Amino acid sequence: MTMTVELQAPAAAATPQTASQPWLTRLTRPLLGLLLPLSLALAWELAVWGGWSNGRLVPPPTKVFTTIAELARSGELTRHIVATLSRVGIGFGFGVAAGTLLGGICGSWGLARRLVDPTIQALRAIPSIAWVPLFILWLGIFETSKVALIAVGVFFPVYLGLTGAILSVDRKIVEVGRIFRLSGPAMIRRILLPAVLPAYVVSLRVGLGLGWMFVVAAEFMGASEGLGYLLIDGQQLGKPAQIVAAIVIFAIIGKATDWLLEIATAPLLRWQDSFARQSGAA
Numbered sequence: 001m002t003m004t005v006e007l008q009a010p011a012a013a014a015t016p017q018t019a020s021q022p023w024l025t026r027l028t029r030p031l032l033g034l035l036l037p038l039s040l041a042l043a044w045e046l047a048v049w050g051g052w053s054n055g056r057l058v059p060p061p062t063k064v065f066t067t068i069a070e071l072a073r074s075g076e077l078t079r080h081i082v083a084t085l086s087r088v089g090i091g092f093g094f095g096v097a098a099g100t101l102l103g104g105i106c107g108s109w110g111l112a113r114r115l116v117d118p119t120i121q122a123l124r125a126i127p128s129i130a131w132v133p134l135f136i137l138w139l140g141i142f143e144t145s146k147v148a149l150i151a152v153g154v155f156f157p158v159y160l161g162l163t164g165a166i167l168s169v170d171r172k173i174v175e176v177g178r179i180f181r182l183s184g185p186a187m188i189r190r191i192l193l194p195a196v197l198p199a200y201v202v203s204l205r206v207g208l209g210l211g212w213m214f215v216v217a218a219e220f221m222g223a224s225e226g227l228g229y230l231l232i233d234g235q236q237l238g239k240p241a242q243i244v245a246a247i248v249i250f251a252i253i254g255k256a257t258d259w260l261l262e263i264a265t266a267p268l269l270r271w272q273d274s275f276a277r278q279s280g281a282a
Contacts, residue, residue: 059241064248067241071230081253083225084215088257091147091218092211095154096204103159107166117163124156128217141222146215153214154207161203165196194271201265205258212254 041061048055055063071077102120106113131149139145169192177191219228227246234242 057240059244063241064244067239067245068249071242071245077249080225080227080230081249083223084219084227085253087143087146087150087218087226088208088211088215091150091215092154092208094147095151095207095211096158098151099155099158099203099207100162103162104166106159107163113163120156120159124160128153128214132217132221136221145221146218146223149218149221150211150214153210157206157210158200158203161206162196162200165199165203166192168199169195197268201269204265205261208258208261209254212250212257216250 044053044058045060045062047053048060059067068077071080102116106117106120128149131152135145135148139148173191173195174187177187182190215226216228216231219226220232223229227250230246231243234240234246
């Protein structure tokens with residue numbers, strides 16, 4: 001009676017071609033994201049060039065980019081972008097600080113949640129434009145009212161995301177921490193923070209997006225510079241190319257800031273073994 005033993009060959013070392021695949025993936029992923037907007041822009045350019053549209057109310061991309069280039073050459077574009085970025089940055093900071101503080105308190109303290117959360121949920125339903133006349137009366141038409149309006153827009157998703165994340169922490173995980181007699185700071189660092197961080201990062205990104213939406217309403221309040229001012233100026237002077245150019249710049253800068261926030265928070269979520277990470281590395 002003979003016995004045969006099959007030995008599995010060791011896995012082959014990664015070839016240079018397979019080792020370079022992650023780099024190719026990182027390069028092609030942004031290009032795939034640009035495929036749809038560039039295709040739509042090219043289709044509209046061809047539609048205007050072919051005479052299917054006069055391009056008066058919705059100007060073609062070449063005219064929009066010409067307008068952007070003219071604003072850049074005159075120096076106005078830099079001034080407007082810096083003004084809008086500073087407002088969004090300051091408002092985002094205040095909104096995140098307030099949302100994190102109140103969200104942490106209401107998520108971990110039942111009495112505070114029952115007292116404060118109903119009022120915050122009612123205020124969350126108020127449209128952004130409804131805050132404009134009130135902030136003008138309280139804070140004037142200068143930078144304070146604009147920053148306050150942006151902070152209001154950022155506050156609600158951060159508060160709601162953090163409160164919901166704390167309330168959704170699995171009770172069994174907390175019990176395991178108590179079995180191992182973890183102290184309060186250790187419980188927060190090793191149990192609560194890893195469970196809360198994914199939802200908190202998403203709430204930060206949502207808050208940043210709402211900050212960019214609220215800055216348009218904020219710059220309607222008597223602003224003399226900013227991308228929102230470009231929108232109003234283009235409407236009053238009948239310049240559709242300037243309006244579309246401001247919208248395009250909003251989209252580009254908004255996506256860039258969201259990308260930077262995603263990169264900044266990526267080290268906090270490095271421990272995750274999620275499906276998205278596996279599919280992205282495939």
